[in-house]
Amino acid sequence: MAGDHERGRGAIDAILGLHLRLAHGAVSRHFVRHFAHLALTQKQVSVLWLTGDRPGIAQTDLARCLRMDRATTMGIVHTLEARGLIRRGRDAGDRRRMALALTPTGEALLGEAKAAIAEHERWLCTRFTDAEVATLFALLRRIHEPESDDDASD
């Protein structure tokens, strides 16, 4: 702010968004390394997980839960279906919707993925106390949860 010349390290270090981006990148890279054997991305695991929790879920629901575009969701679901992990059928009640469910193969892979996620989370959380983890949960939630109006300031 009032600083005039920050040789070496500028005020860029004071940008919260940057640290959020770097933290996300670090966690993302760790994820990729530790999920290479399962050949699953973060998004794909999330979709498998949600589908396992809520059989019959539609793509629109996935998109809303994971803040994804419908087209993006479509791509991920299509990939998982092509790998035989997810099955699709028309929803009986509303024939516009696709009812998604895991195949047995998908169930098995989700089990492995959950175990890998647990390890991944352990790696992430070991650097924090339980109280710090709870704090981080609450603060991050306030960034992405639409409690106050998302764009009121615009």
Place this chain on the structure above:
Amino acid sequence: MAGDHERGRGAIDAILGLHLRLAHGAVSRHFVRHFAHLALTQKQVSVLWLTGDRPGIAQTDLARCLRMDRATTMGIVHTLEARGLIRRGRDAGDRRRMALALTPTGEALLGEAKAAIAEHERWLCTRFTDAEVATLFALLRRIHEPESDDDASD
């Protein structure tokens, strides 16, 4: 598996990495919307900012600061150079290195970008108290800063 538990919301909500990803996505989307008029991405702003702070900086330095691959850095620098925002010349001391600097156009655009970043940060931080912002800084830093060994547990 019928009737047990977590109808609607499963334990996936308890994954810290997911909340970090969603928070990053929310901030990222806000950034894109509010930087459309400048036609700059987060990475591009970061590179401009660092180059402005440290004229003569090399691509390797940028890559290390922003945790990017050399090839990724190359792509970003190339884009900025093509737009006339950055100038490149060989480093006199070490002729392998490219010494980067902003052009006058780049300086001007960086000024606008910094103002837009300030607004963006305001949007992000208004939901927090000053103490919460400081906490978030500290916690995020411990995720991406290589203080403890990054991969000791692997």
Place this chain on the structure above:
DNA sequence: TATTGTTATACTCTATAACTATA
């Protein structure tokens, strides 16, 4: 040998637009 830059390649994510089918 190691480092720096460069090019080529590939995949994921993201977003927009236009289209079909159903409500």
Place this chain on the structure above:
DNA sequence: TATAGTTATAGAGTATAACAATA
């Protein structure tokens, strides 16, 4: 009209591999 899905397209980010020039 509105919603759900689909397809096509495009750009950004990420990463790897291979290569040339320099240290």
